[in-house]
Amino acid sequence: MTFSLEQDARAVILPAFDTLDVAEVMIPFLEKGGCSLLIGETRAEYVARAMSAERLAVETPELFRASIDRLRSVCPQLIVAVDQELGGIQRLEGIAPPLPSLAEAAGLTDEALIERCRLNAAAARDLSVTMFLAPIADVVDGQNPWLRGRTMGSDPQSVARLAAAFVTGVQSAGITAVTKHFPGFNDLAGDPALVDISLKSAREHILQNSLPFRAAIAAGTKAVMTGPAPVIAFDAQDAASTSAAVIGLLREEFGFKGLIVSDDLDAPATLRGRTLLETAIASINAGADLLLVGGGSHLGTLCDGIAAAARIGRISAERLAEAADRVRRNTARH
Template sequence: MTADLRRLALTVLQPGYQGTTPPDWLRRALGEGLGGAVLFARNRPDAAHVRELRAANPEVIVAIDEEGGTVTRLEVETGSSFPGNRALGVVDDVNLTERVGRQIGRMLAEADITLDYAPSADVNSNPANPVIGVRSFGPAPDLVARHTVAYLAGIQGAGVAACAKHFPGHGDTTTDSHLALPTVHASRESLAERDLPPFRAAIEAGVQSIMCGHLLVPALDPGTPSTFSRAILTELLRDELGFEGLLVTDAIEMEAVAAMYPPGEIAVRALGAGADAICVGLTTEEGLSEITGAIVAAVRDGVLPEERLAEAAARVRALSGWYARQAARREQAVADVDPGVGLDAAHAALTVTGTARLTRPPLVIEVNTRFSQAVDQSMPTGLAAELARLLPGTERVRLEPGGELPPLDEPAPGNAAPSPGGRPVVLVVHDAARHAWVRDRVAQAVRSRPDTIVVDTGIPGVPSGAAHLATHGVSRVSARAAAEWLTR
């Protein structure tokens, strides 16, 4: 009984780990039935890495966050080849979105990755949202629904499982769930009309997986976060919306839930509410043992029904079986190269006010805001590098959050940081609509130098400057599209 329970408990876990090769303890756990693993940029994920995981357990679900745009694990050092959801929503061409999804699926198929924790099906209804923003297709439920369906059709058409997230909707929050528990203040009727349609559409389109967000939604469950709520995960998602696929949690080390319970109790409560797989974004041998032991103990003590754990494990195995049956699709997708689709999408998404262009190397001033915790902090915005490629001699200054602009109308004294000295000025900002201090720096720059060009890579503020470019996302191709427009 204990050995069988331990295997069931291992089956429902998807741990992350340190290192560019799977550690020995993880290989042992995979051999003992560990059902999943999640890869991050720190693991340098590629086909060779995944082969080592599959050598220990051929049926392992290998998961990754590869949304495109700001959230990429495979292309974090260069920036994504795809502009991200908000840009695709701005273009509003579902065929283009499906093509982008298919090419992301193609990358994952090449690496033999089972499950993509994407797309974000959140409706970004609150412009102050600190964690979703450009990761959403936009602020309208019908727009988000149709592009969620197109994106997952591209991913799953390439033989890789998609995962709509973050159920029941993380768009109307002002708190990052990596840092604290967000509350969605909306009526049940508003949630049904605004937040749930993309998930309904994804379910009807056959999405293989859904990720629940760490959210408090009082209209659905007054006192229990969605991760632990049977009312949300079972009664709403399963019984009312009819979802039969794999339900995975968001990473359980996020403070929204980690501040409430230890990892083992989080896993037990989530499984009891209806989750099938527990994402543990970063753990150790001791941590994995603790969680596994907590699940086994909960079953033996009658806290978690064994039937519920067996049902969850069966859904994990079902997704693994689905992936195995998609081998022909993956083979076809790998051969189906669609070069330039990401750059085409980035060009189409570019929103421009004004006509100023660059004919000389500029000074690029990056007015940095900290990305959400979902984004690798080494992720480059890329515009300075793209402009330097086209206009050699381009220089860059980075302002940390709250930092002051250098003098824009005179040469820098001595060995100070570069200043324009008469050169063009390009101000790169992110989410100006969300940050008053960023808007202040933009206004200051434009007052001092009316010829300033402003490039916003996030949710843009009111256009200003001699030219204002909104890329609607952070990616290598978004930067290239802006640089090409400015130097054309």
């Protein structure tokens, strides 16, 4: 089947919303070629690493499923992503059985942990979810306000074991695991979502801490998310999600062949003074396939801008088509 540039431009966008009330924006997006959304959390929930009392009081499995089914009537193979992190944010809190705590997970055998993750993912599939933006494979051995309360430890081997079990368990239930945030952000002085910040760690240290990414790839993770800030050891100018050097490392040295998902392109450390459209173009050109952006009425303009960039050669039409094809192949697995 042949797709237009406009359809490809929408296929590579993962719009994020903090509400289930998304039909007004999403239906036109899906009708023109979009095929993904992230059902996320509010900033307050993100900071608290927990869903709000107000959300827990009103959100039911039936309400959640009905909201997605309305979109599925337009796009039957819709990718529905959530943050469902072992030890971090769990967007499905209150409507799906919880993942084990980190302390509990550390005491489980691999087989028991895989099964606990599978049960959580099976419940998510019943809610029409298809993708977890997890596990977090970053090994934090310094400060990191962005990932505080979300990571799985400071020992690479321990985190690697948990990440591999998580990937194996959730994917056995039909959920795509998106291992994040490559190449690993062990020490950041600020939150990339709030300030323009860079990772200053040495290349050797970053690679030593990368064992969880290698373990997740060996376990078959279908997707990897790149990080939202520059990694000076590889590319001092561009954030990992817009860096050909970082994405090339993932493809070549780490041998990853699957779907590459950007982190939030709206983050100051990713934008670095550019417009969202310029940043999206840079991310596609660098090799990312699915671009995470805030959802809203601007989606049509953003996607039309991406298509126009491909039309005049600012993006290779072949690169855009390759990215869109990887996304559509993920939808076909549902």
